[in-house]
Amino acid sequence: MNSPRPRKHDMASTPPLVQVEGLTHRYPGAGVDALRAVDFRVAEGEVHGLLGPNGAGKSTLLAILTGTLRPDRGQVRVDGLDPRHGRRLRGISAIVPQEYAFYPALSGRENLAFFGGVYGLPRRLYRERLAWCTDICQLGEVLERPARVYSGGLKRRLNLAIALLNRPRILYLDEPTVGIDAHSRQTILGAIRTLREQGTTMIYTSHYMEEVEAICDSLTVINAGQVIASGTLEQMLGRLGITRLYLELSGTADKQAQQALATWQAQWQAPDKVVLEAADSSDIVRILQALAQHGLSARRLRYGISRLEAVYMQLLEDTEAS
Amino acid sequence: MMGRGLRACINKEGLLLWRDPHALVLLFLMPAAFILIMSLALQEQFRAGEGLTHFVWVEDLDESEGSRKLLAYIDAHDSFRISDEEPGDNTFRLRIAPGFGASLDDDNARPAVYLTPGVPASFDGQREQLFLGALREALGRARIEIFTARVAPDFDLDLATVDDGLEVRYLYQRDEDDVAPSAVQQNVPAWLVFGAFFIAIPLSTTIIRERELGMDRRLRTTPVFQASILLGKLLPYFVLNQMQVIVMLAVGIYAVPALGGEALQMSGVHSGAMAVMAAAISLAALGYALLIAVICRTTEQATLLGGTGNILLAALGGIMVPKFIMPPALQAVAEVSPMAWGLDGLLAALLHGADIAGVSAFAATLASFGGIAILLAWLIQRQRQV
Numbered sequence: 001m002n003s004p005r006p007r008k009h010d011m012a013s014t015p016p017l018v019q020v021e022g023l024t025h026r027y028p029g030a031g032v033d034a035l036r037a038v039d040f041r042v043a044e045g046e047v048h049g050l051l052g053p054n055g056a057g058k059s060t061l062l063a064i065l066t067g068t069l070r071p072d073r074g075q076v077r078v079d080g081l082d083p084r085h086g087r088r089l090r091g092i093s094a095i096v097p098q099e100y101a102f103y104p105a106l107s108g109r110e111n112l113a114f115f116g117g118v119y120g121l122p123r124r125l126y127r128e129r130l131a132w133c134t135d136i137c138q139l140g141e142v143l144e145r146p147a148r149v150y151s152g153g154l155k156r157r158l159n160l161a162i163a164l165l166n167r168p169r170i171l172y173l174d175e176p177t178v179g180i181d182a183h184s185r186q187t188i189l190g191a192i193r194t195l196r197e198q199g200t201t202m203i204y205t206s207h208y209m210e211e212v213e214a215i216c217d218s219l220t221v222i223n224a225g226q227v228i229a230s231g232t233l234e235q236m237l238g239r240l241g242i243t244r245l246y247l248e249l250s251g252t253a254d255k256q257a258q259q260a261l262a263t264w265q266a267q268w269q270a271p272d273k274v275v276l277e278a279a280d281s282s283d284i285v286r287i288l289q290a291l292a293q294h295g296l297s298a299r300r301l302r303y304g305i306s307r308l309e310a311v312y313m314q315l316l317e318d319t320e321a322s
Numbered sequence: 323m324m325g326r327g328l329r330a331c332i333n334k335e336g337l338l339l340w341r342d343p344h345a346l347v348l349l350f351l352m353p354a355a356f357i358l359i360m361s362l363a364l365q366e367q368f369r370a371g372e373g374l375t376h377f378v379w380v381e382d383l384d385e386s387e388g389s390r391k392l393l394a395y396i397d398a399h400d401s402f403r404i405s406d407e408e409p410g411d412n413t414f415r416l417r418i419a420p421g422f423g424a425s426l427d428d429d430n431a432r433p434a435v436y437l438t439p440g441v442p443a444s445f446d447g448q449r450e451q452l453f454l455g456a457l458r459e460a461l462g463r464a465r466i467e468i469f470t471a472r473v474a475p476d477f478d479l480d481l482a483t484v485d486d487g488l489e490v491r492y493l494y495q496r497d498e499d500d501v502a503p504s505a506v507q508q509n510v511p512a513w514l515v516f517g518a519f520f521i522a523i524p525l526s527t528t529i530i531r532e533r534e535l536g537m538d539r540r541l542r543t544t545p546v547f548q549a550s551i552l553l554g555k556l557l558p559y560f561v562l563n564q565m566q567v568i569v570m571l572a573v574g575i576y577a578v579p580a581l582g583g584e585a586l587q588m589s590g591v592h593s594g595a596m597a598v599m600a601a602a603i604s605l606a607a608l609g610y611a612l613l614i615a616v617i618c619r620t621t622e623q624a625t626l627l628g629g630t631g632n633i634l635l636a637a638l639g640g641i642m643v644p645k646f647i648m649p650p651a652l653q654a655v656a657e658v659s660p661m662a663w664g665l666d667g668l669l670a671a672l673l674h675g676a677d678i679a680g681v682s683a684f685a686a687t688l689a690s691f692g693g694i695a696i697l698l699a700w701l702i703q704r705q706r707q708v
Binding site for chain 1: 342
């Protein structure tokens with residue numbers, strides 16, 4: 001097995017592994033462009049989220065990045081190569097498509113063996129990779145069963161395991177957790193975190209903002225084929241200038257307690273539930289201290305969750321308005 | 323890479339085929355059943371120089387030498403036998419009136435025989451005419467014999483053993499070793515070609531299903547050569563076609579005679595010519611299947627187009643109805659069907675003992691069709707991918 005690559009911390013100084021410039025594509029017979037002058041860069045070791053509503057152009061962009069679709073205009077370079085002519089590139093990349101792209105009539109092991117051959121893995125290396133990817137995707141117990149009897153979650157995990165068999169330097173994930181149970185979702189997210197730690201560059205599309213926020217280093221938001229925002233996660237979250245703190249209190253807040261929290265633009269959902277705007281951790285400490293002064297404490301606290309969703313929705317609304 | 327990728331594709335396709343019992347039934351049982359049914363049903367129609375034997379039940383009210391001679395000549399005919407058994411559906415009934423024998427020797431008398439109670443309802447007019455012709459021939463011979471005995475009593479004349487001097491040769495016989503086109507000799511190659519082209523259904527539906535699953539897109543993101551993917555898909559079906567050839571020939575050789583039909587004659591058949599034809603037919607069938615796969619969007623469309631297309635090509639190409647009984651205009655149209663090229667090539671090998679050179683024109687036409695179809699399918703697919 002390849003040794004894990006060190007995660008790159010200073011991504012700004014790293015030359016981009018993926019570079020997209022002025023990418024434009026219109027499908028034959030379509031009235032509008034599927035992509036229009038799309039630019040973005042992804043550094044090696046970075047996990048880049050590709051966000052956008054259905055039909056925004058994410059899948060078209062992935063198809064171009066993986067070399068299965070030729071753009072009308074613009075330039076794509078992945079590791080310095082044009083994906084359409086980079087057989088070497090296909091040796092270091094893999095895609096986890098949105099569809100269950102494997103053979104339902106074959107068992108998990110037979111599917112993996114087929115892709116092992118397709119990736120050109122020698123027998124010994126294949127065995128090592130098989131052990132690694134079935135472990136990381138927790139497929140060991142179901143490998144001999146026909147894939148058609150797998151649950152939705154197992155199918156998604158097999159879909160991922162097939163891509164991992166190539167031990168890719170760059171991995172494209174097209175909504176890899178859509179429509180599955182919590183256990184399978186956590187398994188897949190765990191696998192992605194492991195890959196992230198090992199330095200795999202990933203381009204990740206999802207409609208689950210918590211996932212994107214938890215996994216991605218940088219983001220590009222596309223709407224109607226155009227990039228409407230791009231940057232690091234911090235930059236994107238900073239766009240609204242707020243972060244939200246959800247609190248469930250140990251008791252009911254009286255008027256004085258409510259006044260004390262008004263500094264943080266408190267929105268009371270119930271006498272014991274409030275949403276506050278806390279810019280940073282020192283704000284959170286101050287909020288908890290204020291609560292303590294009024295004999296209250298936090299029974300449940302959520303911070304940072306769905307922050308990205310708020311930014312994303314705001315971006316889409318701004319685009320619609322303009 | 324080519325080796326590993328190709329091997330993986332072949333293994334995968336083999337497994338998928340093995341796990342598709344419907345396809346295997348379609349590809350093996352269907353043509354085998356057609357061979358058995360059609361060979362047995364049509365075996366009488368194909369017997370050159372022979373027809374059905376009809377029985378004649380006789381009520382001889384004359385019992386003269388003349389009536390006995392008449393009956394002997396009828397019995398000597400290829401198609402009729404005098405029978406004492408109770409008349410059945412296949413039996414003519416003949417009554418010879420009293421005075422029949424005497425009338426044979428009287429130039430002015432008209433000998434009387436009766437078909438009674440008439441011609442069996444199951445017989446058509448042609449059979450009745452055949453019987454009346456045989457009856458007239460027997461009557462004439464009996465009269466000649468009696469007349470000869472009167473005018474030259476010492477001359478020993480037996481017309482039943484006289485050679486008519488007629489040499490019958492059939493157009494299909496190019497030389498004396500050529501095998502007659504029996505029902506099995508026509509039906510085995512015909513349904514073999516038909517069965518081989520039926521791979522169009524499982525092969526095209528597999529390709530379309532892969533497209534629906536997103537497999538083709540995923541495979542194009544892997545380092546495997548496109549040629550490996552294509553070859554890995556086609557080679558297992560090519561092998562399957564060759565297995566079909568072996569099984570269908572075995573059905574003709576062993577199963578048809580076991581059920582009362584004639585066995586397929588393989589003596590003198592050039593195995594190299596058969597192998598070349600089998601390969602060429604397979605290539606044409608594979609090209610046809612690929613073309614259907616790229617033309618059709620859904621598996622339902624492919625099943626419909628593959629099935630009806632095959633039946634149309636078979637009807638045109640002399641598979642269901644032999645070409646030689648088609649009207650000339652239709653025979654000319656039949657030449658556009660690849661199944662006709664396959665059938666003609668196999669018949670050349672099976673009936674005329676053609677060698678590789680003898681079937682090369684048929685094989686080349688089939689291979690060209692297959693090659694062009696594959697190229698066309700590749701171009702259409704390529705255009706769709708960009």
